[in-house]
Amino acid sequence: MSEKLKGAAVFGQSGGPTSVINASAYGVIKAALDAPEITKVYGMAHGIVGLLNDTLYDMGEEDPEELKLLLNTPSSALGSCRYKLKSDEDLAKILEMFKKYDIRYFFYNGGNDSMDTCSKISDYMSKVGYDCRVMGVPKTIDNDLVGTDHCPGFGSAAKYIATSIAEIHKDAYVYDTGAITIVEIMGRNAGWLTGSAALAELSDAPPDLIYLPELLFDMDAFLTDVEAVYKKKTKCLVAISEGAQFADGTFISQAKASATDGFGHAQLGGTATRLALEVNKKLGVRVRGIELSLLQRCAAHIASQTDIDEAFLAGKSAVEYALSGGTGKMVIFTRESENGKYKCGIDYEPLSICANKEKKIPREWITKEGTYVTRDFIDYVLPLIQGDNTRKQENGLPRFAKLKKVKV
Amino acid sequence: MSEKLKGAAVFGQSGGPTSVINASAYGVIKAALDAPEITKVYGMAHGIVGLLNDTLYDMGEEDPEELKLLLNTPSSALGSCRYKLKSDEDLAKILEMFKKYDIRYFFYNGGNDSMDTCSKISDYMSKVGYDCRVMGVPKTIDNDLVGTDHCPGFGSAAKYIATSIAEIHKDAYVYDTGAITIVEIMGRNAGWLTGSAALAELSDAPPDLIYLPELLFDMDAFLTDVEAVYKKKTKCLVAISEGAQFADGTFISQAKASATDGFGHAQLGGTATRLALEVNKKLGVRVRGIELSLLQRCAAHIASQTDIDEAFLAGKSAVEYALSGGTGKMVIFTRESENGKYKCGIDYEPLSICANKEKKIPREWITKEGTYVTRDFIDYVLPLIQGDNTRKQENGLPRFAKLKKVKV
Numbered sequence: 001m002s003e004k005l006k007g008a009a010v011f012g013q014s015g016g017p018t019s020v021i022n023a024s025a026y027g028v029i030k031a032a033l034d035a036p037e038i039t040k041v042y043g044m045a046h047g048i049v050g051l052l053n054d055t056l057y058d059m060g061e062e063d064p065e066e067l068k069l070l071l072n073t074p075s076s077a078l079g080s081c082r083y084k085l086k087s088d089e090d091l092a093k094i095l096e097m098f099k100k101y102d103i104r105y106f107f108y109n110g111g112n113d114s115m116d117t118c119s120k121i122s123d124y125m126s127k128v129g130y131d132c133r134v135m136g137v138p139k140t141i142d143n144d145l146v147g148t149d150h151c152p153g154f155g156s157a158a159k160y161i162a163t164s165i166a167e168i169h170k171d172a173y174v175y176d177t178g179a180i181t182i183v184e185i186m187g188r189n190a191g192w193l194t195g196s197a198a199l200a201e202l203s204d205a206p207p208d209l210i211y212l213p214e215l216l217f218d219m220d221a222f223l224t225d226v227e228a229v230y231k232k233k234t235k236c237l238v239a240i241s242e243g244a245q246f247a248d249g250t251f252i253s254q255a256k257a258s259a260t261d262g263f264g265h266a267q268l269g270g271t272a273t274r275l276a277l278e279v280n281k282k283l284g285v286r287v288r289g290i291e292l293s294l295l296q297r298c299a300a301h302i303a304s305q306t307d308i309d310e311a312f313l314a315g316k317s318a319v320e321y322a323l324s325g326g327t328g329k330m331v332i333f334t335r336e337s338e339n340g341k342y343k344c345g346i347d348y349e350p351l352s353i354c355a356n357k358e359k360k361i362p363r364e365w366i367t368k369e370g371t372y373v374t375r376d377f378i379d380y381v382l383p384l385i386q387g388d389n390t391r392k393q394e395n396g397l398p399r400f401a402k403l404k405k406v407k408v
Numbered sequence: 409m410s411e412k413l414k415g416a417a418v419f420g421q422s423g424g425p426t427s428v429i430n431a432s433a434y435g436v437i438k439a440a441l442d443a444p445e446i447t448k449v450y451g452m453a454h455g456i457v458g459l460l461n462d463t464l465y466d467m468g469e470e471d472p473e474e475l476k477l478l479l480n481t482p483s484s485a486l487g488s489c490r491y492k493l494k495s496d497e498d499l500a501k502i503l504e505m506f507k508k509y510d511i512r513y514f515f516y517n518g519g520n521d522s523m524d525t526c527s528k529i530s531d532y533m534s535k536v537g538y539d540c541r542v543m544g545v546p547k548t549i550d551n552d553l554v555g556t557d558h559c560p561g562f563g564s565a566a567k568y569i570a571t572s573i574a575e576i577h578k579d580a581y582v583y584d585t586g587a588i589t590i591v592e593i594m595g596r597n598a599g600w601l602t603g604s605a606a607l608a609e610l611s612d613a614p615p616d617l618i619y620l621p622e623l624l625f626d627m628d629a630f631l632t633d634v635e636a637v638y639k640k641k642t643k644c645l646v647a648i649s650e651g652a653q654f655a656d657g658t659f660i661s662q663a664k665a666s667a668t669d670g671f672g673h674a675q676l677g678g679t680a681t682r683l684a685l686e687v688n689k690k691l692g693v694r695v696r697g698i699e700l701s702l703l704q705r706c707a708a709h710i711a712s713q714t715d716i717d718e719a720f721l722a723g724k725s726a727v728e729y730a731l732s733g734g735t736g737k738m739v740i741f742t743r744e745s746e747n748g749k750y751k752c753g754i755d756y757e758p759l760s761i762c763a764n765k766e767k768k769i770p771r772e773w774i775t776k777e778g779t780y781v782t783r784d785f786i787d788y789v790l791p792l793i794q795g796d797n798t799r800k801q802e803n804g805l806p807r808f809a810k811l812k813k814v815k816v
Contacts, residue, residue: 017578017579017582045584046583046584049584073578074575074578074579075575075578075579075581075582076582079582079583079584080582080583080584081583081584082583082585159804159805162805163709163805163806164703164707166805166806166808167482167483167703167706167707167708167709167806168702168703168706170425170481170482170483170706170808171425171482171483171702171705171706172702173483174425174483174484174487174488175454175487175488175489175490176453176454176457176487176488176489177490181702199803199805200805202802202803202805203802203805203806203807203808204808204810205808273681288701288702290699290701290702290703291698291699291701293696293698293699294576294579294580294589294696294698295572295575295576295698295703297579298575298576298578298579299572299575300575301571301575301710302709302710304804382803382804385804385805386803386804387804388801388804393796394610394611395607395610395790395794396567396712396790396793396794396795396796397567397570397571397574397607397608397610397611397793398571398574398575398611399611400574400578400611400612400613402612
């Protein structure tokens, strides 16, 4: 694990953006630029697609001050993709590019689909005997990666959601007339984000009901739950996962479930609208459906500083581990305690155990009734949303990184 | 204008909430509590409805530290309403309550409908010879009140919109595949909020096209505009007002335009979804509709400190003016300059000129093509979004005011 491997490094971002994926990018790029054995640092335009198309940026050409602003710039500065490696042909093309640019270090930042990409490249390079180090850097607001305590990107999304729910609660409860508000939250198969709505109770402004994709959704039970809260309060604030499903496996927003993304996943959305119609039909009361939509993954202005710091650390650690000889691993977070306070530890797990799997909320962290989360859930999320993004602003507006993106 | 009038004061909040309506509440309540000639300070539960129902809170019973947190608590802490005074019967009831509690000061915080309420009460009290002072405090994210340079609440909503558009831009432009994003923004008849999306250009992340309710909406022209941008960039980010109308006066989201609120206004929403369908049908590309919904009026975490300060000042000035003998006026803002920098001045206009009217964006602040705003528009909005809300937090989440709301 200690031999020095001289050559270029390449880095890419994949899958849905987060508020902090660029913080991991900065971690990788800075550590790679600082490493004497790394001769060049390339960025892939739109993830693996850029490598396949031979569209790389020379990260050494960037102004260091602009690179630093990546810490507070949401989405993927180098562009993202949802490309699934199709065959050995793709892998052969990647090997060709590795050879062309003398790439010996491959860093890929993404979710479980991206870890699959990473794993395939790692296996292929081993098979053909090309000496290189392949490392995965986790990323997903969904927090559903297996093998890590939590994922970079989740804390910021959870902070956005908890804060927004608290604010929406204040608004939704304001009138003297009856009102029901249904907020739709991202998370295809895991309810970590939707459950985070419960943290608004620390602002005394929680949702009344939470519906997670971990449990089957029953329309009658849902309408009964809402009616019971409404009868008591003349209001009801519901947080629902976009991924909530009926017993037959169909999503609530069936109408939109036919379109699929590049990985064959259904495109969700419209759950809140559908439920608003059902509730209005049953209770005859004013119902507002709200979809938090893209902002929950890109509202960097309210990113968690803890999340930013950890995302940076994940990127930096991937480079350090690779430099020390490590390969075929994903950086993971462990939950440590220091003087009784939360501390994030770093470790590494084989890519194969992280790829294509999903971690769900344990049943014991969901209440018996299935319509809220427990204190254990809240205690798990709370340390991850701490700290405000000390972002650079100009004119009262965010000052994002301006990269030159010099093509090689 | 200088006689001292001894008696109680009553304060209420009306209409749609804003991020800073409670800052005005704090301005009124604090100034009233501090005034020796004001014997009691009452808050109306749910605006004028609380006065009609004899449901008042004794604001003197509140903890001053909690009252101060109103500066950073969104929505209406005392509750709001959308009640239109029905007849002289309502006014007679209000007089009865004024007499019951020896109310000599009436402060009402709201938009143009609320100024109408205020104006009617002022006229009625004059007519019946009841000695009191009636003052309106402006409030509306829509910025459409006549007689004032701008409205408390607008700056914070504009800051939220400009920041969110900048962040959405980063997300919407991230993939290597084509994507069109349509963001629906509040504003029934005036496009101040939708136009504020243009401020995202200061973050180098502007919308490509902006559609305001000031101009008629033409579907064919819209589709042609979007297609032109898309052909050039394989992306297009559109900001559209919920109030955009066709030449025949129907809203884009006709389906929902049948429901009305208490003032007979159509309930809007669904514009982005409708347009997304049309664009998808024409261009066959992935289109995402996003409705900013409630958060644009209640996301206090990104309120403009300038707006908070001015909202407080508006409330405080209403009390000071009434104490000095003024009545029948709404507090207005004037735009002053101090050493070449923006400064907010205070003045007063008769309620009658502010009630039931709407101020729109001047045509010359909209581009010739009608699909963007000019630099003059941006320069008008920019000073109003300056400064970050220095809000109190606990556990990384907002700490809102906790009022006891002691009923009298």
